[in-house]
Amino acid sequence: MSSETKILLAESELPRRWYNLVADLPSPPPPVLHPGTLQPVGPDDLAPLFPMSLIEQEVTAERYVDIPEEVLDVYRLWRPSPLYRAHRLEKALGTPAKIYYKYEGTSPAGSHKPNTAVPQAYYNAAANIRRLTTETGAGQWGTALAFACAQFGLECEVWQVRASYDQKPYRKIMIETFGGTIHPSPSTLTKAGQAVLDADPDSPGSLGIAISEAVEVAAQHSDTNYALGSVLNHVLLHQTVIGEEALLQLAKVGDTPDVIVGCTGGGSNFGGLAFPFLREKLAGRIDPVIRAVEPAACPSLTRGVYAYDFGDTAGMTPLMKMHTLGHDFVPDPIHAGGLRYHGMSPLISHVYELGLIEAVAKTQTECFEAGIRFARTEGIVPAPEPTHALAACIEEALRCRETGEPKVILTALCGHGHLDLAAYGNYLSGAMDDREFSAEDLKTANLPRV
Amino acid sequence: MSSETKILLAESELPRRWYNLVADLPSPPPPVLHPGTLQPVGPDDLAPLFPMSLIEQEVTAERYVDIPEEVLDVYRLWRPSPLYRAHRLEKALGTPAKIYYKYEGTSPAGSHKPNTAVPQAYYNAAANIRRLTTETGAGQWGTALAFACAQFGLECEVWQVRASYDQKPYRKIMIETFGGTIHPSPSTLTKAGQAVLDADPDSPGSLGIAISEAVEVAAQHSDTNYALGSVLNHVLLHQTVIGEEALLQLAKVGDTPDVIVGCTGGGSNFGGLAFPFLREKLAGRIDPVIRAVEPAACPSLTRGVYAYDFGDTAGMTPLMKMHTLGHDFVPDPIHAGGLRYHGMSPLISHVYELGLIEAVAKTQTECFEAGIRFARTEGIVPAPEPTHALAACIEEALRCRETGEPKVILTALCGHGHLDLAAYGNYLSGAMDDREFSAEDLKTANLPRV
Numbered sequence: 077m078s079s080e081t082k083i084l085l086a087e088s089e090l091p092r093r094w095y096n097l098v099a100d101l102p103s104p105p106p107p108v109l110h111p112g113t114l115q116p117v118g119p120d121d122l123a124p125l126f127p128m129s130l131i132e133q134e135v136t137a138e139r140y141v142d143i144p145e146e147v148l149d150v151y152r153l154w155r156p157s158p159l160y161r162a163h164r165l166e167k168a169l170g171t172p173a174k175i176y177y178k179y180e181g182t183s184p185a186g187s188h189k190p191n192t193a194v195p196q197a198y199y200n201a202a203a204n205i206r207r208l209t210t211e212t213g214a215g216q217w218g219t220a221l222a223f224a225c226a227q228f229g230l231e232c233e234v235w236q237v238r239a240s241y242d243q244k245p246y247r248k249i250m251i252e253t254f255g256g257t258i259h260p261s262p263s264t265l266t267k268a269g270q271a272v273l274d275a276d277p278d279s280p281g282s283l284g285i286a287i288s289e290a291v292e293v294a295a296q297h298s299d300t301n302y303a304l305g306s307v308l309n310h311v312l313l314h315q316t317v318i319g320e321e322a323l324l325q326l327a328k329v330g331d332t333p334d335v336i337v338g339c340t341g342g343g344s345n346f347g348g349l350a351f352p353f354l355r356e357k358l359a360g361r362i363d364p365v366i367r368a369v370e371p372a373a374c375p376s377l378t379r380g381v382y383a384y385d386f387g388d389t390a391g392m393t394p395l396m397k398m399h400t401l402g403h404d405f406v407p408d409p410i411h412a413g414g415l416r417y418h419g420m421s422p423l424i425s426h427v428y429e430l431g432l433i434e435a436v437a438k439t440q441t442e443c444f445e446a447g448i449r450f451a452r453t454e455g456i457v458p459a460p461e462p463t464h465a466l467a468a469c470i471e472e473a474l475r476c477r478e479t480g481e482p483k484v485i486l487t488a489l490c491g492h493g494h495l496d497l498a499a500y501g502n503y504l505s506g507a508m509d510d511r512e513f514s515a516e517d518l519k520t521a522n523l524p525r526v
Numbered sequence: 527m528s529s530e531t532k533i534l535l536a537e538s539e540l541p542r543r544w545y546n547l548v549a550d551l552p553s554p555p556p557p558v559l560h561p562g563t564l565q566p567v568g569p570d571d572l573a574p575l576f577p578m579s580l581i582e583q584e585v586t587a588e589r590y591v592d593i594p595e596e597v598l599d600v601y602r603l604w605r606p607s608p609l610y611r612a613h614r615l616e617k618a619l620g621t622p623a624k625i626y627y628k629y630e631g632t633s634p635a636g637s638h639k640p641n642t643a644v645p646q647a648y649y650n651a652a653a654n655i656r657r658l659t660t661e662t663g664a665g666q667w668g669t670a671l672a673f674a675c676a677q678f679g680l681e682c683e684v685w686q687v688r689a690s691y692d693q694k695p696y697r698k699i700m701i702e703t704f705g706g707t708i709h710p711s712p713s714t715l716t717k718a719g720q721a722v723l724d725a726d727p728d729s730p731g732s733l734g735i736a737i738s739e740a741v742e743v744a745a746q747h748s749d750t751n752y753a754l755g756s757v758l759n760h761v762l763l764h765q766t767v768i769g770e771e772a773l774l775q776l777a778k779v780g781d782t783p784d785v786i787v788g789c790t791g792g793g794s795n796f797g798g799l800a801f802p803f804l805r806e807k808l809a810g811r812i813d814p815v816i817r818a819v820e821p822a823a824c825p826s827l828t829r830g831v832y833a834y835d836f837g838d839t840a841g842m843t844p845l846m847k848m849h850t851l852g853h854d855f856v857p858d859p860i861h862a863g864g865l866r867y868h869g870m871s872p873l874i875s876h877v878y879e880l881g882l883i884e885a886v887a888k889t890q891t892e893c894f895e896a897g898i899r900f901a902r903t904e905g906i907v908p909a910p911e912p913t914h915a916l917a918a919c920i921e922e923a924l925r926c927r928e929t930g931e932p933k934v935i936l937t938a939l940c941g942h943g944h945l946d947l948a949a950y951g952n953y954l955s956g957a958m959d960d961r962e963f964s965a966e967d968l969k970t971a972n973l974p975r976v
Binding site: 080081190250252 | 603632699901904907
């Protein structure tokens with residue numbers, strides 16, 4: 077091969093600051109509102125759940141936030157993460173395009189989630205918090221937080237949607253291996269869980285219920301806080317370490333991206349990769365197309381409305397202005413659990429409204445076909461979530477084969493699929509089908525009036 | 527932290543030669559014998575199963591063998607692999623020792639196995655072979671060979687022990703994701719399998735039966751060869767890329783190992799790490815203790831006899847002089863499937879007889895305890911096999927805490943445990959017990975008379 081397969085950075089090149097896109101936008105995103113007063117929420121509203129340092133990061137207008145040394149020390153277990161040139165995939169596609177992928181699967185949880193779990197655990201420990209609670213669906217976020225808590229001596233208590241808890245025992249074991257405690261949700265440990273069980277003892281649970289349980293416990297105990305793995309500004313802030321590294325890595329090989337594609341669920345992986353490149357684009361130094369890829373079964377950007385809505389199904393959170401399918405919408409059980417969210421990060425929604433990024437939706441069979449093509453050429457079995465980005469990446473590379481354009485395509489391979497092989501088995505056996513979102517699915521009748 | 531966590535090599539530093547320890551030993555290992563004639567086997571005896579290039583590597587006395595460019599191109603997907611300094615584990619142990627681990631879990635199969643699967647597929651493709659057959663137990667080797675065959679356009683057909691095939695569906699799916707075909711063994715596709723099924727339609731299978739099936743198909747078709755994932759000289763040769771890289775990496779940080787520990791099943795991971803260091807030791811440049819760690823349930827080096835024996839349970843292979851518990855021995859079903867082998871690589875057995883290495887045995891509960899300690903500090907859930915090495919590593923580090931010696935300890939973390947989490951679940955639930963090898967277990971009555 078003519079050039080390197082892996083573009084690596086030394087640990088001394090690990091970024092020492094996170095990047096806050098808000099500082100460079102032509103207008104700030106709309107404020108988060110209190111559901112009762114419809115007034116912007118203040119720090120005190122959030123203090124029962126989050127430490128003040130994270131609340132400050134949530135609302136800061138500063139361009140950069142320093143990464144604490146203690147966080148950098150843990151990041152070094154897997155960061156800087158490798159940027160790969162997909163030589164073998166390019167060859168198999170017969171494309172003149174150059175494909176680069178930033179791989180986050182070498183982290184302790186096997187995805188990008190520890191990039192924010194580690195600082196969240198650090199800031200909570202620094203605020204003398206003893207325990208963090210959270211919810212998890214498929215289990216990636218719960219795994220990341222359990223690992224992060226182990227680094228700073230915090231207890232970690234995870235409510236996992238019962239359907240996933242029963243079907244995916246490996247994630248539960250991985251959370252316990254890292255020292256976390258895990259409960260199926262609904263549980264008898266909370267009023268919220270007990271109420272659901274009273275009504276339906278066999279409830280399979282939902283992410284909305286699990287959030288309610290984790291939040292209830294955090295709100296009741298002064299030594300306990302809650303942690304969220306996507307959507308919020310401070311989460312996306314922490315993830316920008318991905319894009320900052322990728323900028324450095326592409327500079328090393330003298331390439332600038334023409335197209336950047338990433339998958340979007342809550343938006344943290346996409347924002348993490350894209351925002352530093354967006355800074356460069358806003359400054360006029362580069363001009364890539366930046367494309368979010370979402371599942372056709374849960375297409376909040378391409379088919380949702382831009383409105384104030386709740387972050388959870390039960391309607392307990394503050395109101396966020398975002399692209400939403402309605403908080404009542406229950407996505408089809410596609411395999412990419414990490415993309416099954418009715419809304420989209422308010423910051424990414426705002427950036428989309430500003431016309432700075434575009435979005436497309438992909439069906440899961442097209443995505444798994446891309447995942448298998450990728451595995452056989454590049455040797456990594458991707459998680460179902462990033463197969464969405466890979467499908468869009470392959471589509472672009474095949475377009476380049478037609479036009480002859482040697483475009484530089486950058487994507488985020490945000491995790492491996494070792495714990496998602498059942499979904500691959502489903503695809504390989506021909507049992508997987510697609511269900512696309514239709515107009516009747518839009519659940520916006522219950523949107524709060526703001 | 528005062529020094530780097532990951533010691534990385536550039537792709538330009540990837541070793542370009544494999545190292546053959548035989549060239550530097552004071553005496554060569556005893557020859558492999560034909561089970562009928564009891565005479566040393568010649569190349570023609572092996573030609574129905576292996577390409578001549580691999581047969582030559584099996585018997586070569588040359589010190590180095592060049593790695594083909596096409597193999598280096600595939601190696602670059604994950605090689606050079608990282609060497610980690612276990613800062614966080616050291617701190618948790620309170621030891622003055624420095625612990626380094628060479629991590630092979632970033633490979634396509636998640637272990638060191640692709641280091642030999644890739645050249646084996648390459649040489650077979652170069653010899654115009656169309657298909658490779660093999661057996662697999664837990665599934666690591668089958669996964670590695672399926673990936674390797676996909677790189678060189680070969681078909682890959684894997685017979686997996688039925689008990690594992692039924693219990694570990696994820697490995698089967700991963701093999702299929704890489705394009706391999708997998709059959710439960712015993713199967714109706716071979717005379718050997720059919721004979722077993724005739725006698726017992728519900729046979730759970732065994733590695734011995736699966737080998738017989740894979741060998742039968744390879745021997746019957748001139749376009750089909752057989753591939754083995756451990757034990758043989760050419761397999762250990764290919765794995766020396768691990769130790770060659772580790773030598774370069776330790777040199778970068780100015781350390782030389784006082785103790786090297788690795789787990790041993792067939793011996794390929796241990797030999798791959800240790801042999802290049804053994805070269806340096808034989809040349810008088812370094813003087814580390816080199817320690818093999820085997821399961822207490824299957825302790826071929828520490829409790830077996832050194833004698834000629836068959837490589838398989840059914841007694842179909844050539845005779846190899848090795849440490850063996852008897853080819854009739856069926857190891858206890860411990861979770862470290864990769865270490866459940868009645869014998870030991872003849873080359874490692876020979877080196878042990880020469881007094882160049884030492885060996886210890888560990889129970890599985892001690893190993894899983896070490897694995898969990900490692901996961902919580904270093905963020906990687908190890909496969910059950912390398913937890914044996916980690917247990918010995920921790921033992922040595924704690925000894926250093928007593929004596930105050932700042933020893934440099936090097937170990938091989940030969941794979942991740944993402945597909946072995948059921949074993950961790952077993953340990954965490956308190957359901958795991960230990961069964962140690964006892965004198966009555968030794969099955970040497972049927973050893974062939976040589």
